[in-house]
Amino acid sequence: MLLKENIPVSYVFGKIKKELILTAIYSATIYFIHQYYNFKAVSIPxxxxxxxxxxxxxxxxxxxxxxxxxxxxxxxxxxxxxxxxxxxxxxxxxxxxxxxxxxxxxxxxxxxxxxxxxxxxxxxxxxxxxxxxxxxxxxxxxxxxxxxxxxxxxxxxxxxxxxxxxxxxxxxxxxxxxxxxxxxxxxxxxxxxxxxxxxxxxxxxxxxxxxxxxxxxxxFVLLLPFSLIEFFGIFQVPLVIAISSAFFLIEKMAxxxxxxxxxxxxxxxxxxxxxxxxxxxxxxxxxxxxxxxxxxxxxxxxxxxxxxxx
Amino acid sequence: MLLKENIPVSYVFGKIKKELILTAIYSATIYFIHQYYNFKAVSIPxxxxxxxxxxxxxxxxxxxxxxxxxxxxxxxxxxxxxxxxxxxxxxxxxxxxxxxxxxxxxxxxxxxxxxxxxxxxxxxxxxxxxxxxxxxxxxxxxxxxxxxxxxxxxxxxxxxxxxxxxxxxxxxxxxxxxxxxxxxxxxxxxxxxxxxxxxxxxxxxxxxxxxxxxxxxxxFVLLLPFSLIEFFGIFQVPLVIAISSAFFLIEKMAxxxxxxxxxxxxxxxxxxxxxxxxxxxxxxxxxxxxxxxxxxxxxxxxxxxxxxxx
Amino acid sequence: MLLKENIPVSYVFGKIKKELILTAIYSATIYFIHQYYNFKAVSIPxxxxxxxxxxxxxxxxxxxxxxxxxxxxxxxxxxxxxxxxxxxxxxxxxxxxxxxxxxxxxxxxxxxxxxxxxxxxxxxxxxxxxxxxxxxxxxxxxxxxxxxxxxxxxxxxxxxxxxxxxxxxxxxxxxxxxxxxxxxxxxxxxxxxxxxxxxxxxxxxxxxxxxxxxxxxxxFVLLLPFSLIEFFGIFQVPLVIAISSAFFLIEKMAxxxxxxxxxxxxxxxxxxxxxxxxxxxxxxxxxxxxxxxxxxxxxxxxxxxxxxxx
Amino acid sequence: MLLKENIPVSYVFGKIKKELILTAIYSATIYFIHQYYNFKAVSIPxxxxxxxxxxxxxxxxxxxxxxxxxxxxxxxxxxxxxxxxxxxxxxxxxxxxxxxxxxxxxxxxxxxxxxxxxxxxxxxxxxxxxxxxxxxxxxxxxxxxxxxxxxxxxxxxxxxxxxxxxxxxxxxxxxxxxxxxxxxxxxxxxxxxxxxxxxxxxxxxxxxxxxxxxxxxxxFVLLLPFSLIEFFGIFQVPLVIAISSAFFLIEKMAxxxxxxxxxxxxxxxxxxxxxxxxxxxxxxxxxxxxxxxxxxxxxxxxxxxxxxxx
Amino acid sequence: MLLKENIPVSYVFGKIKKELILTAIYSATIYFIHQYYNFKAVSIPxxxxxxxxxxxxxxxxxxxxxxxxxxxxxxxxxxxxxxxxxxxxxxxxxxxxxxxxxxxxxxxxxxxxxxxxxxxxxxxxxxxxxxxxxxxxxxxxxxxxxxxxxxxxxxxxxxxxxxxxxxxxxxxxxxxxxxxxxxxxxxxxxxxxxxxxxxxxxxxxxxxxxxxxxxxxxxFVLLLPFSLIEFFGIFQVPLVIAISSAFFLIEKMAxxxxxxxxxxxxxxxxxxxxxxxxxxxxxxxxxxxxxxxxxxxxxxxxxxxxxxxx
Structure with missing residues (x-):
């Protein structure tokens, strides 16, 4: 039990830092393209x-x-x-x-x-x-x-x-x-x-x-923003990060x-x-x-x- | 078999009391904001x-x-x-x-x-x-x-x-x-x-x-009210509590x-x-x-x- | 192999008789309320x-x-x-x-x-x-x-x-x-x-x-009729019984x-x-x-x- | 490896022949009723x-x-x-x-x-x-x-x-x-x-x-044609056969x-x-x-x- | 760990080369038929x-x-x-x-x-x-x-x-x-x-x-293009290849x-x-x-x- 308390959350996320930063940049980019260039053709169901x-x-x-x-x-x-x-x-x-x-x-x-x-x-x-x-x-x-x-x-x-x-x-x-x-x-x-x-x-x-x-x-992470952007707009970015970090973390753990x-x-x-x-x-x-x-x-x-x- | 009868339902739920109360407050708050401020932008599919x-x-x-x-x-x-x-x-x-x-x-x-x-x-x-x-x-x-x-x-x-x-x-x-x-x-x-x-x-x-x-x-629990509120209105509150308590309980048991x-x-x-x-x-x-x-x-x-x- | 033939279907269902009767009464009641009182507010997706x-x-x-x-x-x-x-x-x-x-x-x-x-x-x-x-x-x-x-x-x-x-x-x-x-x-x-x-x-x-x-x-059984009633009308009743009996039976078997x-x-x-x-x-x-x-x-x-x- | 080549596909399907023929007749019947009697009430989602x-x-x-x-x-x-x-x-x-x-x-x-x-x-x-x-x-x-x-x-x-x-x-x-x-x-x-x-x-x-x-x-097989008929028309028949044969075969194998x-x-x-x-x-x-x-x-x-x- | 780095990606995909090429040809064909012959009857949900x-x-x-x-x-x-x-x-x-x-x-x-x-x-x-x-x-x-x-x-x-x-x-x-x-x-x-x-x-x-x-x-691979073509148009082709290669690869590995x-x-x-x-x-x-x-x-x-x- 004791050992458990000792794990800083930062350590847990530190392992997938690189992936998360890239995901954030990517989904934000998608948002801006979508917003300003009105590029709505590829909204994925x-x-x-x-x-x-x-x-x-x-x-x-x-x-x-x-x-x-x-x-x-x-x-x-x-x-x-x-x-x-x-x-x-x-x-x-x-x-x-x-x-x-x-x-x-x-x-x-x-x-x-x-x-x-x-x-x-x-x-x-x-x-x-x-x-x-x-x-x-x-x-x-x-x-x-x-x-x-x-x-x-x-x-x-x-x-x-x-x-x-x-x-x-x-x-x-x-x-x-x-x-x-x-x-x-x-x-x-x-x-x-x-x-x-x-x-x-x-x-x-x-x-x-x-x-x-x-x-x-x-x-999956590359597709995700296109699925979410219509419903969430800018809120799509944290959502993509949250979902993809789940997969990244579990993969890393394995x-x-x-x-x-x-x-x-x-x-x-x-x-x-x-x-x-x-x-x-x-x-x-x-x-x-x-x-x-x-x-x-x-x-x-x-x-x-x-x-x-x- | 005998031991089983002895478990009061209150004990089972007592373990996740704190979580359930917070969930109830949270989903009720969402309902009121939604109702009185007409904040309908973030309805999640x-x-x-x-x-x-x-x-x-x-x-x-x-x-x-x-x-x-x-x-x-x-x-x-x-x-x-x-x-x-x-x-x-x-x-x-x-x-x-x-x-x-x-x-x-x-x-x-x-x-x-x-x-x-x-x-x-x-x-x-x-x-x-x-x-x-x-x-x-x-x-x-x-x-x-x-x-x-x-x-x-x-x-x-x-x-x-x-x-x-x-x-x-x-x-x-x-x-x-x-x-x-x-x-x-x-x-x-x-x-x-x-x-x-x-x-x-x-x-x-x-x-x-x-x-x-x-x-x-x-x-998941934070998102849930936004998904349900359109269909259920105030009934959303007990529904959120029921679903989230399932997850809380199984997690606690593990x-x-x-x-x-x-x-x-x-x-x-x-x-x-x-x-x-x-x-x-x-x-x-x-x-x-x-x-x-x-x-x-x-x-x-x-x-x-x-x-x-x- | 022999032993298998001997199990009467009645025995299998006899175990969950009580649950099935209650489910039937419940879903039928929902149907009549829905039909005659025009209570359509709570149709669950x-x-x-x-x-x-x-x-x-x-x-x-x-x-x-x-x-x-x-x-x-x-x-x-x-x-x-x-x-x-x-x-x-x-x-x-x-x-x-x-x-x-x-x-x-x-x-x-x-x-x-x-x-x-x-x-x-x-x-x-x-x-x-x-x-x-x-x-x-x-x-x-x-x-x-x-x-x-x-x-x-x-x-x-x-x-x-x-x-x-x-x-x-x-x-x-x-x-x-x-x-x-x-x-x-x-x-x-x-x-x-x-x-x-x-x-x-x-x-x-x-x-x-x-x-x-x-x-x-x-x-789940309580919610089910509300999900099905719009599509099936009276056919909702046997459907609810069939689906819920699956869950009841497997639970009993366990x-x-x-x-x-x-x-x-x-x-x-x-x-x-x-x-x-x-x-x-x-x-x-x-x-x-x-x-x-x-x-x-x-x-x-x-x-x-x-x-x-x- | 050798033994594998020896299994004729006919043997694999021979085991569920009876079930497949009945399924085919059933789904075809549904199609004709649907087509000629215009019985569209029970399309299941x-x-x-x-x-x-x-x-x-x-x-x-x-x-x-x-x-x-x-x-x-x-x-x-x-x-x-x-x-x-x-x-x-x-x-x-x-x-x-x-x-x-x-x-x-x-x-x-x-x-x-x-x-x-x-x-x-x-x-x-x-x-x-x-x-x-x-x-x-x-x-x-x-x-x-x-x-x-x-x-x-x-x-x-x-x-x-x-x-x-x-x-x-x-x-x-x-x-x-x-x-x-x-x-x-x-x-x-x-x-x-x-x-x-x-x-x-x-x-x-x-x-x-x-x-x-x-x-x-x-x-499931009985319901399936009603779900598919609207989208596929006559193509519903082979689809029902294909999907149901999957379930039949795996059940038989078990x-x-x-x-x-x-x-x-x-x-x-x-x-x-x-x-x-x-x-x-x-x-x-x-x-x-x-x-x-x-x-x-x-x-x-x-x-x-x-x-x-x- | 070392052994892992040594596996060229080409080897991994080499195993399913034949299947992927056929899938590509097939889904491209579907696209062209769909596009030029306006054959939209069989869009599968x-x-x-x-x-x-x-x-x-x-x-x-x-x-x-x-x-x-x-x-x-x-x-x-x-x-x-x-x-x-x-x-x-x-x-x-x-x-x-x-x-x-x-x-x-x-x-x-x-x-x-x-x-x-x-x-x-x-x-x-x-x-x-x-x-x-x-x-x-x-x-x-x-x-x-x-x-x-x-x-x-x-x-x-x-x-x-x-x-x-x-x-x-x-x-x-x-x-x-x-x-x-x-x-x-x-x-x-x-x-x-x-x-x-x-x-x-x-x-x-x-x-x-x-x-x-x-x-x-x-x-599944044969059906897939019909499900995707409406939403993605030509982008359907890489999508079909990606999804089907997942299944092919895992099957091969087994x-x-x-x-x-x-x-x-x-x-x-x-x-x-x-x-x-x-x-x-x-x-x-x-x-x-x-x-x-x-x-x-x-x-x-x-x-x-x-x-x-x-």
């Missing part, structure tokens, strides 16, 4: 605009729907990441019994849980096309960090490291075979979430559709929603979610928060985006 | 209202759909919590055999089942932004209660305690390794339900959309449905569900109901909400 | 009815959709119960090997499979708000029957009994640990199906929505579909399904059908409902 | 037809959607049967090691895989209301065939036989306990697919809805799609799918195709249906 | 076009929706293949411990992972109706390659080979029984993805629907989307995805990329398609 408006509405509704579904699926995937990071941590902490000869076990458990935090941050940057190997020093030990440098796909490499440590846990007898398979199942979930996000990132929304809807909206990993304020808030995960996992580790980690985290580019308008 | 009305209907239908889906998903998640609390209890009761040296086992089983009740109440309050550590004395023992005080995220901490007791059960040989993994799977489900609810709670519905639909409805954890009478009834879970789990424990627990429960703020209008 | 009609259609389409989804989900849940009762029986029959010292094993297997039939009948009555402990003598032995009497939630108690017998099977060494966990998974499915049905039963469809659509339909456990002929046919399950399970047990069970079954209230109009 | 047409479109869209979903779900279920038959065969072939003392093992493996083919054919006939025990001699041995004769529900009985052989495999030590549970899980999937198909087969689509949409379409197991050319092609499964499973068995099986298969009633118009 | 346009819009929206769902499901299936190839590789690499007597184990591990790459390429070609056994020399050893030649269904045969090697791993004691069952579950997933793709490939979209929508669009495995630029990019999988799997194997594999890959027919317009 309102019914034409009605047909077009209804068709565009249906197409925009379909498109908004698909765009919303993509955005919501992205959110569900990251919600799943939260759930399974907590589950993974609970399993690591309770499957491995560190009540005696605990020093080594505790170290390995902490390494794996910290590495899971690194995976979240890394996936977040990977999806946004940023360098996925940055800012991970606080979460990975030196060996991991060096190995990561050689990898193409950083989160994939981190996931594999978890798999290797899982084998180590099993070989040392710290977890039994069922527990290994269960933990491996959780790693599989992480792969599925990551793959799902990459699918949304890499699959372009059918472009024929986008391009055509855009042309249709433009065409464009933003359909690509939720583009480093814009309307993205799925992956950095914020990763930070929540870090906080939860640290609570579970009964760990004191190291100040320098937060410093690193706060330097990330997402910082200036103080609200998510979606 | 009905077709304009038809276009706008259809577009708004489509957008509201899309929006209602998404809002309903969020609300229904929240209900499904809590339905899943009911199912898995029952399943968890059945598993605890039947996996651990307390027919001999039963005293200790029975105590641990009861502790875990009671703690599961605490988790439900705690999650319910956590989602509504209330103090999630309150009113849990009757369900947790002192150690748990103290440990909980230090935690940020109370239901997460309770879930972790269940994980620790699971390990204890396994280490004592009271459950075998498959049973541990199965019970751990049930705990994982609880994490998934909790994460799903948090996702719905924390993800704002695309605000561009909400803001724009609202502006569009207002714009707003309420889309955020089901806001401590309002239209919420997902998480407290009621938690109480049902408590009742079911106690039946399964063949437990006598302790009077003081109910006293505590009845003190909760949800009490005054006697009906759920959704 | 057809376009107003077009807007309203389209909006109502969209809202009814959305509502029908949600109602249909609830009804279909209820059907899927009971379909799942069929599947898992068969699966449970196959697992019980093939996991426990009764080829030697078979007498006792056979008795226990039969007890559990019969109890599963009891669970279906009991859940069916539980969902319809009937006494869920009735008519189960033929499926439960005396101990179970007595224990059931003390329980609040009968199907939950029966499910727990299955869990206890599962432990017995495991303790006697008749099933191994994997088989116990697998069978326990099937019991978990039963809990999920039951919880899903209870969720549909207990969650009222958003009432704001229902109430408002109803008012809107009434408002109301019936959305609550599929209300002991009406449009319910999910839970008793019929339970009987099919009983038949399938008995075939799998290669059991002779005991005459008295069928007698008991036939006494159930569902009997008089010879067709399901849905 | 086009707007009435617009409202009705839009409402019917919305209802048909909703209905087509649900019908399509049923049909597509049926297809998904049979797709799942394909997948799990392959999986079952792979598991049987690779879990049981027949490299030494292979004769007996190979025989049992072949028996189970052949029986799985029988299950597919049997389910296909069972769903279409045909004798589900016919044409299975080539896939079952004599004992199975005799046992099947006594069963009511043939595919259920075959599934149970698979369960019994699974126990035999386990008791002989040819598979371990995890493999038994895994294979049992695959059998459970078969039960779920079968139950899903039976659910679609046995659940009638809400009849109120079907009946009313049909009446509404008829009503009726065919919603019941995909009725032994019509628009069915889910269960026989073809079963034959594909047989072919795949035989490839996996590295089996030579026995000529007489194909002879039996080719005698089946599905043969004459050379194309699937869906 | 705009409302008729409105009804038809709305109905067609609804049907196209429904159809686009289903087509989009098929296309998106195909994409999800291939996304799942990516995920499970990574998972399979992680499991093979971490379940089998090759730190001692590693030579043989490493060889078997590499063979299985390379074979999985082969499966992806083979399935990709299989779905497009190309020879599924080509270009696999670099991924399969000679024995596999020869065995594959005898198979009908290449990806099915490769999956079975993986199953055989899994048994080998288990028999040699390199994986335990839980790990075998887990890896077998991953193979089952591959079967499900493959079956899902085949289902989409082989199930024709209901043809009645497609044919009828096409006829309806044609009919046709392309609904069959995503037809070897067209709008396909699901299965070759590109297979190459990504290869790259990921090689990173996980810490393998040097062999130059000749890429050479082979680059010879594939997908190469010339530099953009995916969907």
């Amino acid at each position: 309102l019914t034409v605009s009605t047909i077009l408006g209804t068709i565009i509405s249906l197409l925009l509704a379909f498109r908004s729907n698909q765009a919303y579904d993509r955005w919501w699926e992205a959110r569900i995937l990251w919600g799943g990441i939260v759930n399974d990071c907590r589950t993974f941590t609970r399993q690591i902490l309770t499957f491995v019994d560190s009540s005696h000869d605990g020093e080594q076990k505790r170290a390995l458990k902490e390494r794996m849980i910290r590495r899971q935090m690194a995976w979240c941050y890394s996936l977040s940057r990977h999806l946004r096309g940023q360098n996925a190997k940055e800012n991970l020093e606080a979460y990975l030990n030196d060996d991991d960090f060096k190995a990561l440098k050689k990898a193409d796909n950083a989160p994939l490499a981190i996931n594999e490291m978890q798999g290797h440590d899982l084998r180590t846990l099993y070989k040392l007898g710290w977890i039994n075979e069922y527990q290994q398979v269960t933990l491996d199942g959780t790693l599989t979930n992480f792969m599925n979430f990551m793959g799902g996000c990459e699918r949304i990132k890499n699959t372009v929304f059918p472009a024929t559709y986008s391009v055509y809807i855009h042309l249709l909206v433009l065409f 464009i933003h929603l359909q690509d939720p990993f583009e480093n814009m304020p309307t993205d799925t808030p992956t950095t914020t979610i990763s930070r929540t995960i870090e906080k939860n996992l640290k609570q579970m580790m009964k760990d004191e928060l190291p100040g320098d980690i937060d410093a690193v985290v706060n330097k990330q580019p997402q910082k200036q985006a103080v609200f998510y308008i979606l | 009905l077709t304009v209202s038809t276009i706008l009305g259809t577009i708004i209907s489509l957008l509201l239908a899309f929006r209602s759909n998404q809002a309903y889906d969020r609300w229904w998903e929240a209900r499904i998640l809590w339905g899943g919590i009911v199912n898995d609390c029952r399943t968890f209890t059945r598993q605890i009761l039947t996996f651990v055999d307390s027919s001999h040296d039963g005293e200790q086992k029975r105590a641990l089983k009861e502790r875990m089942i009671r703690r599961q009740m605490a988790w439900c109440y705690s999650l319910s309050r956590h989602l509504r932004g209330q103090n999630a550590k309150e009113n849990l004395e009757a369900y947790l023992n002192d150690d748990d209660f103290k440990a909980l005080k230090k935690a940020d995220n109370a239901p997460l901490a309770i879930n972790e305690m269940q994980g620790h007791d699971l390990r204890t059960l396994y280490k004592l040989g009271w459950i075998n390794e498959y049973q541990q993994v199965t019970l751990d799977g049930t705990l994982t489900n609880f994490m998934n339900f909790m994460g799903g609810c948090e996702r719905i709670k924390n993800t704002v519905f695309p605000a561009t959309y909400s803001v724009y639909i609202h502006l569009l409805v207002l714009f 707003i309420h449905l889309q955020d089901p954890f806001e401590n309002m009478p239209t919420d997902t009834p998480t407290t009621t569900i938690s109480r049902t879970i408590e009742k079911n789990l106690k039946q399964m424990m063949k437990d006598e109901l302790p009077g003081d627990i109910d006293a505590v429960v009845n003190k909760q703020p949800q009490k005054q909400a006697v009906f759920y209008i959704l | 057809l376009t107003v009815s077009t807007i309203l009609g389209t909006i109502i259609s969209l809202l009814l389409a959305f509502r029908s959709n949600q109602a249909y989804d609830r009804w279909w989900e209820a059907r899927i849940l009971w379909g799942g119960i069929v599947n898992d009762c068969r699966t449970f029986t196959r697992q019980i029959l093939t996991f426990v090997d009764s080829s030697h010292d078979g007498e006792q094993k056979r008795a226990l297997k039969e007890r559990m499979i019969r109890r599963q039939m009891a669970w279906c009948y009991s859940l069916s009555r539980h969902l319809r708000g009937q006494n869920a402990k009735e008519n189960l003598e033929a499926y439960l032995n005396d101990d179970d029957f007595k224990a059931l009497k003390k329980a609040d939630n009968a199907p939950l108690a029966i499910n727990e009994m299955q869990g206890h017998d599962l432990r017995t099977l495991y303790k006697l060494g008749w099933i191994n640990e994997y088989q116990q966990v697998t069978l326990d998974g099937t019991l978990t499915n039963f809990m999920n199906f039951m919880g899903g049905c209870e969720r549909i039963k207990n969650t009222v469809f958003p009432a704001t929505y229902s109430v408002y659509i109803h008012l809107l339909v009434l408002f 109301i019936h579909l959305q609550d599929p456990f209300e002991n009406m002929p449009t319910d999910t046919p839970t008793t019929t399904i339970s009987r099919t399950i009983e038949k399938n399970l008995k075939q799998m047990m290669k059991d002779e059908l005991p005459g008295d069970i069928d007698a008991v079954v036939n006494k159930q209230p569902q009997k008089q409902a010879v067709f399901y109009i849905l | 086009l707007t009435v037809s617009t409202i009705l047409g839009t409402i019917i479109s919305l209802l048909l869209a909703f209905r087509s959607n649900q019908a399509y979903d049923r049909w597509w779900e049926a297809r998904i279920l049979w797709g799942g049967i394909v997948n799990d038959c392959r999986t079952f065969t792979r598991q049987i072939l690779t879990f049981v090691d027949s490299s030494h003392d292979g004769e007996q093992k190979r025989a049992l493996k072949e028996r189970m895989i052949r029986r799985q083919m029988a299950w597919c054919y049997s389910l296909s006939r069972h769903l279409r209301g045909q004798n589900a025990k016919e044409n299975l001699e080539a896939y079952l041995n004599d004992d199975d065939f005799k046992a099947l004769k006594k069963a009511d529900n043939a595919p259920l009985a075959i599934n149970e036989m698979q369960g019994h052989d699974l126990r035999t495999l386990y008791k002989l030590g040819w598979i371990n306990e995890y493999q038994q549970v895994t294979l049992d899980g695959t059998l459970t999937n078969f039960m779920n697919f079968m139950g899903g198909c039976e659910r679609i087969k046995n659940t009638v689509f809400p009849a109120t809805y079907s009946v009313y949409i049909h009446l509404l379409v008829l009503f 009726i065919h799609l919603q019941d995909p197991f009725e032994n019509m050319p628009t069915d889910t092609p269960t026989t073809t799918i079963s034959r594909t499964i047989e072919k795949n499973l035989k490839q996996m068995m590295k089996d030579e195709l026995p000529g007489d099986i194909d002879a039996v298969v080719n005698k089946q009633p599905q043969k004459q249906a050379v194309f699937y118009i869906l | 705009l409302t008729v076009s409105t009804i038809l346009g709305t109905i067609i819009s609804l049907l196209l929206a429904f159809r686009s929706n289903q087509a989009y769902d098929r296309w998106w499901e195909a994409r999800i299936l291939w996304g799942g293949i990516v995920n499970d190839c990574r998972t399979f590789t992680r499991q093979i690499l971490t379940f089998v411990d090759s730190s001692h007597d590693g030579e043989q184990k490493r060889a078997l591990k590499e063979r299985m992972i390379r074979r999985q790459m082969a499966w992806c390429y083979s399935l990709s070609r299989h779905l497009r109706g190309q020879n599924a056994k080509e270009n696999l020399e670099a991924y399969l050893n000679d024995d596999d390659f020869k065995a594959l030649k005898k198979a009908d269904n290449a990806p099915l045969a490769i999956n079975e080979m993986q199953g055989h090697d899994l048994r080998t791993l288990y028999k040699l004691g390199w994986i335990n029984e839980y790990q075998q069952v887990t890896l077998d579950g991953t193979l089952t997933n591959f079967m499900n993805f493959m079956g899902g793709c085949e289902r989409i490939k082989n199930t024709v979209f209901p043809a009645t629907y497609s044919v009828y929508i096409h006829l309806l669009v044609l009919f 046709i392309h989307l609904q069959d995503p495995f037809e070897n067209m630029p709008t396909d699901t990019p299965t070759t590109t995805i297979s190459r990504t999988i290869e790259k990921n799997l090689k990173q996980m194997m810490k393998d040097e990329l062999p130059g000749d594999i890429d050479a082979v890959v680059n010879k594939q027919p997908q190469k010339q398609a530099v953009f995916y317009i969907l």
